[in-house]
Amino acid sequence: MQKIYQVIKxxxxxxxxxxxxxxxxxWLAAIVFGNCLWYMAATAFFPESGFAHLWGEPVAEGAATTxxxxxxxxxxxGFILLVGLYxxxxxxxxxxxxxxIVEDARRAAGx
Amino acid sequence: xxSLFPRALLATLxxxxxxxxxxxxxxxxxxxxxxxxAIGMFLIFVVISLxxxxxxxxxxxxxxxxxxxxxxxxxxxxxxAITGDWCSSAALMGIAALIYSxxxxxxxxxxxxxxxxxxxMFLMADRxxxxxxxxxxxxxxxxxxxxxxxxxxxxxxxxxxxxxxxAQMVGAGTLISNLFGIDYTVAQIIIGILIVLYVxxxxxxxxxxxxxxxxxxLVSGASFICFAALFHFDWSIDALYSSxxxxxxxxxxxxxPGGLLADPVSAFSCGVMLLLGGSAMPHVLMRFFTVPDARQxxxxxxxxxxxxxxFYLLTFVIGYAAIGLVMKDPAFLDANGVIRxxxxxxxxxxxxxxxxxxxxxxxxxxAFATIVAVVAGLTxxxxxxxxxxxxxxxxxxxxxxxxxVVKVSRISAITLGALxxxxxxxxxxxxxxxxxxxPFTVSSSVFFPILFLSMYWRGLTTRGAxxxxxxxxxxxxxxxVLGPTIWGEILGHGEGIFPYKYPALFTVLVSFTxxxxxxxxxxxxxxxxxxxxxxxxxxxxxxxxxxxxxxSH
Numbered sequence: 001m002q003k004i005y006q007v008i009k010x011x012x013x014x015x016x017x018x019x020x021x022x023x024x025x026x027w028l029a030a031i032v033f034g035n036c037l038w039y040m041a042a043t044a045f046f047p048e049s050g051f052a053h054l055w056g057e058p059v060a061e062g063a064a065t066t067x068x069x070x071x072x073x074x075x076x077x078g079f080i081l082l083v084g085l086y087x088x089x090x091x092x093x094x095x096x097x098x099x100x101i102v103e104d105a106r107r108a109a110g111x
Numbered sequence: 112x113x114s115l116f117p118r119a120l121l122a123t124l125x126x127x128x129x130x131x132x133x134x135x136x137x138x139x140x141x142x143x144x145x146x147x148x149a150i151g152m153f154l155i156f157v158v159i160s161l162x163x164x165x166x167x168x169x170x171x172x173x174x175x176x177x178x179x180x181x182x183x184x185x186x187x188x189x190x191x192a193i194t195g196d197w198c199s200s201a202a203l204m205g206i207a208a209l210i211y212s213x214x215x216x217x218x219x220x221x222x223x224x225x226x227x228x229x230x231x232m233f234l235m236a237d238r239x240x241x242x243x244x245x246x247x248x249x250x251x252x253x254x255x256x257x258x259x260x261x262x263x264x265x266x267x268x269x270x271x272x273x274x275x276x277x278a279q280m281v282g283a284g285t286l287i288s289n290l291f292g293i294d295y296t297v298a299q300i301i302i303g304i305l306i307v308l309y310v311x312x313x314x315x316x317x318x319x320x321x322x323x324x325x326x327x328x329l330v331s332g333a334s335f336i337c338f339a340a341l342f343h344f345d346w347s348i349d350a351l352y353s354s355x356x357x358x359x360x361x362x363x364x365x366x367x368p369g370g371l372l373a374d375p376v377s378a379f380s381c382g383v384m385l386l387l388g389g390s391a392m393p394h395v396l397m398r399f400f401t402v403p404d405a406r407q408x409x410x411x412x413x414x415x416x417x418x419x420x421x422f423y424l425l426t427f428v429i430g431y432a433a434i435g436l437v438m439k440d441p442a443f444l445d446a447n448g449v450i451r452x453x454x455x456x457x458x459x460x461x462x463x464x465x466x467x468x469x470x471x472x473x474x475x476x477x478a479f480a481t482i483v484a485v486v487a488g489l490t491x492x493x494x495x496x497x498x499x500x501x502x503x504x505x506x507x508x509x510x511x512x513x514x515x516v517v518k519v520s521r522i523s524a525i526t527l528g529a530l531x532x533x534x535x536x537x538x539x540x541x542x543x544x545x546x547x548x549x550p551f552t553v554s555s556s557v558f559f560p561i562l563f564l565s566m567y568w569r570g571l572t573t574r575g576a577x578x579x580x581x582x583x584x585x586x587x588x589x590x591x592v593l594g595p596t597i598w599g600e601i602l603g604h605g606e607g608i609f610p611y612k613y614p615a616l617f618t619v620l621v622s623f624t625x626x627x628x629x630x631x632x633x634x635x636x637x638x639x640x641x642x643x644x645x646x647x648x649x650x651x652x653x654x655x656x657x658x659x660x661x662x663s664h
Contacts, residue, residue, distance in 0.1 A: 005657075014650070029229070032230055040379055043216050045375065065348065072427065076420050080420040087413045090237075095406065
């Protein structure tokens with residue numbers, strides 16, 4: 001096991017995989033975190049603050065539905081889509097690369 | 112604002128429990144004698160779930176079967192089981208109750224905790240599966256000293272489980288006696304017997320399939336309520352919201368944020384607790400070890416996020432539909448014009464309003480099944496902390512046999528079941544609203560920082576992890592006790608020594624600071640070895656080489 005770890009660590013593709021994957025993951029995590037903060041801030045500061053004001057506005061003249069409802073709905077759907085986006089890229093790009101690295105390393109380590 | 116309910120309901124915290132609000136808003140019983148339709152449907156669930164348990168018991172041979180279903184659950188099944196673990200009946204009734212009382216702000220308990228799912232996917236799922244075996248303590252034990260970290264994490268897990276369990280049991284007892292017209296103590300004992308049967312005999316396999324059945328029932332029940340309500344308003348969601356605005360005393364304000372978490376520190380503290388705590392709950396994370404590999408772990412998160420997200424979208428309709436269809440209907444109000452059974456009954460009454468008494472029976476049975484399944488999930492998490500972490504690894508130094516681990520798991524499950532019933536009866540009619548903040552504070556300020564730093568930061572050492580975790584655990588409990596709820600209301604001092612109801616913002620910061628600070632100062636040979644081992648752990652977490660394989664039989 002030690003030997004195979006050494007081989008993988010020495011493989012430049014492994015570092016490329018790690019860099020790509022973690023950059024992608026952190027970007028998506030930042031989007032999610034930002035949206036949650038936005039929601040918390042809107043409930044904490046409404047209606048004084050300007051950026052929160054939108055949340056209480058009706059979507060159309062005479063409608064009961066407010067932008068806050070729409071934003072919350074879109075955020076929830078968006079989170080599901082982001083999870084889907086991540087798994088798509090993980091399965092189609094990261095996993096094949098990882099499998100290739102591991103297979104080569106196993107061969108090189110003589111397992 | 113509506114002074115009593117919001118504060119009581121706030122602590123119900125969606126993900127968690129049905130418990131609190133019943134305990135704080137004792138109201139006239141909602142039913143008129145035993146509800147035979149509900150009892151009949153629940154009996155069907157009991158028969159099916161015991162059948163599953165019997166089948167699972169025959170397949171449960173090793174510790175791996177018992178604690179991780181042999182690593183043979185598929186991503187799709189596991190996604191549903193996680194949905195079951197995550198969505199207690201409070202996710203349906205608690206959020207509906209919050210919206211019923213305070214309007215828009217109740218939805219914060221849908222959107223913010225759901226953010227935990229993408230975070231788990233992007234930052235944790237692969238790595239957790241590649242590093243873990245049966246419990247979250249395994250992940251940290253990859254490079255840290257076994258005894259101190261396992262002791263800390265398993266004791267924190269037990270605090271988590273017992274806090275969660277009390278909240279569930281007390282809430283369940285009140286709900287069940289309301290819905291079914293049976294005695295509180297009888298309800299406690301029924302729950303206790305069922306979970307002991309599921310967990311002690313069927314282990315993780317039975318718990319997973321029971322959870323799966325329950326998730327399907329809960330999601331379909333909530334869907335029916337939602338679409339039947341929309342049908343009632345000719346499929347116009349704006350008409351539904353308009354009727355809520357017309358019926359609610361706050362008028363258009365029910366569609367706007369504000370009021371519930373007016374103090375910004377509380378708002379952010381509560382949000383941090385939900386988001387970080389939600390992404391590190393031991394009974395949810397241990398499900399990642401029931402699938403064969405990291406790819407299936409990712410798939411489970413994907414399906415779970417799909418089902419849970421869909422479920423939360425339904426809450427955008429259900430809470431407001433209850434205002435529109437229940438709030439002004441005398442059939443659901445008592446003599447004073449207040450909703451029968453308190454706002455937690457809003458979703459239940461709505462099910463009767465849109466589906467009649469047969470559907471009411473179905474939803475009541477689903478609520479009971481939901482509680483039983485959630486308690487079973489907690490019990491197996493507690494049993495694994497005792498048998499795998501404390502017994503096998505701390506007391507027996509990893510030399511316990513498989514049979515011994517299974518035996519200790521069974522005994523632990525029976526003990527936890529009995530403890531749950533005992534505590535449920537002891538806390539009857541207590542204000543247990545604060546209970547649910549205990550598990551969330553523990554998971555956000557102990558589990559999340561340790562898991563996160565051990566996977567992402569080379570510098571973390573045993574000393575840093577254990578000191579930070581132990582301080583955060585003690586501080587979290589101390590601040591909760593000294594806070595406005597326990598010190599102020601329950602012990603009757605008027606206000607808390609610590610002014611905020613949610614200490615998570617502070618304890619998370621303290622936890623990270625101590626873990627990082629102590630680790631940086633730690634230059635012992637052991638610490639140097641632990642830093643050196645980070646690279647191997649990192650390769651394993653990224654590639655799955657050396658990860659636990661599923662059981663072979």
